[in-house]
Amino acid sequence: MTAAHDPRQNYLLAALPAGDLERVSKSLKLVELPLGEALYESGSRQPAVYFPTTAIVSLLYTLADGSSVEIAVVGNEGVVGVSLFMGGETTPSRAVVQSAGYAYRWFGKFLKEEFMLGGPMQHLLLRYTQALLTQMAQTAVCNRHHSVDQQLCRWLLLSLDRLVGNELVMTQELIANMLGVRREGVTEAAGNLQSAGLIKYSRGRIKVLDRAGLEARTCECYAVVKKEFDRLLPAMTQY
Amino acid sequence: MTAAHDPRQNYLLAALPAGDLERVSKSLKLVELPLGEALYESGSRQPAVYFPTTAIVSLLYTLADGSSVEIAVVGNEGVVGVSLFMGGETTPSRAVVQSAGYAYRWFGKFLKEEFMLGGPMQHLLLRYTQALLTQMAQTAVCNRHHSVDQQLCRWLLLSLDRLVGNELVMTQELIANMLGVRREGVTEAAGNLQSAGLIKYSRGRIKVLDRAGLEARTCECYAVVKKEFDRLLPAMTQY
DNA sequence: GAAGTTGTGTACGATAACGCACATAATCCG
DNA sequence: CGGATTATGTGCGTTATCGTACACAACTTC
Numbered sequence: 001m002t003a004a005h006d007p008r009q010n011y012l013l014a015a016l017p018a019g020d021l022e023r024v025s026k027s028l029k030l031v032e033l034p035l036g037e038a039l040y041e042s043g044s045r046q047p048a049v050y051f052p053t054t055a056i057v058s059l060l061y062t063l064a065d066g067s068s069v070e071i072a073v074v075g076n077e078g079v080v081g082v083s084l085f086m087g088g089e090t091t092p093s094r095a096v097v098q099s100a101g102y103a104y105r106w107f108g109k110f111l112k113e114e115f116m117l118g119g120p121m122q123h124l125l126l127r128y129t130q131a132l133l134t135q136m137a138q139t140a141v142c143n144r145h146h147s148v149d150q151q152l153c154r155w156l157l158l159s160l161d162r163l164v165g166n167e168l169v170m171t172q173e174l175i176a177n178m179l180g181v182r183r184e185g186v187t188e189a190a191g192n193l194q195s196a197g198l199i200k201y202s203r204g205r206i207k208v209l210d211r212a213g214l215e216a217r218t219c220e221c222y223a224v225v226k227k228e229f230d231r232l233l234p235a236m237t238q239y
Numbered sequence: 240m241t242a243a244h245d246p247r248q249n250y251l252l253a254a255l256p257a258g259d260l261e262r263v264s265k266s267l268k269l270v271e272l273p274l275g276e277a278l279y280e281s282g283s284r285q286p287a288v289y290f291p292t293t294a295i296v297s298l299l300y301t302l303a304d305g306s307s308v309e310i311a312v313v314g315n316e317g318v319v320g321v322s323l324f325m326g327g328e329t330t331p332s333r334a335v336v337q338s339a340g341y342a343y344r345w346f347g348k349f350l351k352e353e354f355m356l357g358g359p360m361q362h363l364l365l366r367y368t369q370a371l372l373t374q375m376a377q378t379a380v381c382n383r384h385h386s387v388d389q390q391l392c393r394w395l396l397l398s399l400d401r402l403v404g405n406e407l408v409m410t411q412e413l414i415a416n417m418l419g420v421r422r423e424g425v426t427e428a429a430g431n432l433q434s435a436g437l438i439k440y441s442r443g444r445i446k447v448l449d450r451a452g453l454e455a456r457t458c459e460c461y462a463v464v465k466k467e468f469d470r471l472l473p474a475m476t477q478y
Numbered sequence: 479g480a481a482g483t484t485g486t487g488t489a490c491g492a493t494a495a496c497g498c499a500c501a502t503a504a505t506c507c508g
Numbered sequence: 509c510g511g512a513t514t515a516t517g518t519g520c521g522t523t524a525t526c527g528t529a530c531a532c533a534a535c536t537t538c
Contacts, residue, residue: 061380064459069383071376086369087362088471092463093376118357123326130325133372137310137332140379141300144308144419147494171515180383182496187516203504203515220303224331232327386524410485421526426486442485442534 005030007104009053010076011233012124020120027110033057033103035169039080039095046090048107049081055101056162058178060094069143069180070155072135073098075162077229082129084108085115085122098170098178099163127232134228142221148181152189153218155179156199156208161226166208172201193217244269246343248292250316250472251363259359266349272296272342274408278319278334285329287346288320294340295401297417299333308382308419309394311374312337314401316468321368323347324354324361337409337417338402366471373467381460387420391428392457394418395438395447400465405447411440432456 007025008014016024033039033055040046042062050057056075062068071093074080080103083091114121142151155178159168172190176183190206193199198213199206208214215222246264247253255263272278272294279285281301289296295314301307310332313319319342322330353360381390394417398407411429415422429445432438437453439446447453454461 059376061376063380063384067384069380071379082372083369085365086372087366088369091369092373092467116357118355126324127326129368129372130322130327130330133321133325133368133375134331136372136375136379137298137300140310140375140382141302141308141419143379143383145302145306173515180380183515184497184517185495187518191517201516228327228331412485422486423488423527424525426488430487440486 005053005102007051007053010051010079010104012077012079012128013051013104015124015233016120024106024110024114024121028104028106031103031105033097033101035097035100037097039097040090042092042094043090046081046084046108048105049079049084049111050103050105051079052076052101052103052162054164055097055103056099056159057103058096058098060096060178061092062094067180068094068177070178071139072132073158073162074132077162077233078128078132079125082125082132084111085125086129098174099159099168124233131229131232135225138221138225142219143180146219146221148179148185149189149192150217150219150221151179151181152186152193153214154222156206157211157214157218157222158225160208160211166211168206168208169204170206171204244292244341246290246292248315249290249318249343251318251367252290252343254363254472255359263345263349263353263360267343267345270342270344272336272340274336274339276336278336279329281331281333282329285320285323285347287344288318288323288350289342289344290318291315291340291342291401293403294336294342295338295398296342297335297337299335299417300331301333306419307333307416309417310378311371312397312401313371316401316472317367317371318364321364321371323350324364325368337413338398338407363472370468370471374464377460377464381458382419385458385460387418387424388428388431389456389458389460390418390420391425391432392453393461395445396450396453396457396461397464399447399450405450407445407447408443409445410443 007021007028013021039050039057052074053076056073057080058070059072059074060068060070080095083089115125142154155175160166172186173183176186190199190201194201196213198210199208246260246267252260278289278296291313292315295312296319297309298311298313299307299309319334322328354364381393394414399405411425412422415425429440433440435452437449439448
């Protein structure tokens, strides 16, 4: 537990006025999120929300036949578990750690107390939820209209925005699960990007060589989501 | 303006305690929503929210190439314009009247005043927004994994739930826009349903003959969304 | 009731993604 | 070091949906 960890690594927390942050920090607990851990399952009661700092969390929907799709991704720009303050307590989605790292856990009791004050924290959480709504909607659109190639670019960029560095640890199999496509489809799409010199793939490690190239190749969906996050959460210059 | 119109025709408003409803009603204005009217456009400032009573409104995302997809549908179970109280003021989506009817308009000034009280109205609006989130996420999943036939069933059922009667006025062309597929694809899917005796199609009028049959034929997505609405908004027995 | 408009049915080749079956390659581990 | 495991690459035939073109049917208008 070194000085390297600070709640302000999460941009929602960082956007709080000093006094609010100090109060809130008392009930925050730093936790380590290992790759693959499920923060909550579909329909299960969520005791706490998580403010990621270095971790990335995917929100997934799983179908009866076992196939799944990522509907949103949350990193240090947001919070996992919006249903806790929206009032539903549970959601039909799962939250799985896509990239290991840290997050601050905040139990529902404290969250609800703070939320009911109607102050900056409430305001931030609601604005973030609206940004999340946009991300989900744009994902729906993208699923319908764009090629696996484009979606892979979008996914890489969204992940990259939430990481330090330019390398992500992720097998093609897992990416396929996120995008809701075949593993072979990802192999092919990744091969295309590699041939174009945009990424370097090697057994679960993807190094992004040409970020601008990815942006040029992806569909508009990435830009729409990014723009909306910037608009709604302007204090956050993580991108 | 006969006694036939009452704010309680909208289930969110109906779920308010009598005192709250009375206060809120003072600033509600009944408006007629003609087919095709846009309640707001992508990125435009929304001055008011709408609580539909007999109207149905589609939330659409439009892509740069002009193609569009419906990401959610709102009827008398909900409210159009959640970004007004979520804090964003605008969204990248459009809201278009899919079925003509009435709604109660509530201007942002009044909405925000009431919302800040933190009472039942805030609570209801947030729970509804969570239900909307689920609908959008499930739409994303459905777009990825299910056939046009199944999606048409889902769409018909969602519309039917928000209407009185068993007939909807809607051309195949418009349905195709909602689902983000070709018009011919809808023709084919509708033909299948008609052959199976589930619906009767005639030039922009669809009569549902066998609702149970549609439910049997659609994917799980319909049931997931319905169940979540029932759970989050239990006072509302519109289905 | 003739002409125009709008909505629906049908056909057919093109294409993107699928499901499946393997081959190969990198890494792990006893 | 050698065998097992995991990750990736490749090659099929199959399928759903697409894009395009056009025929026809029903309602509208004058």
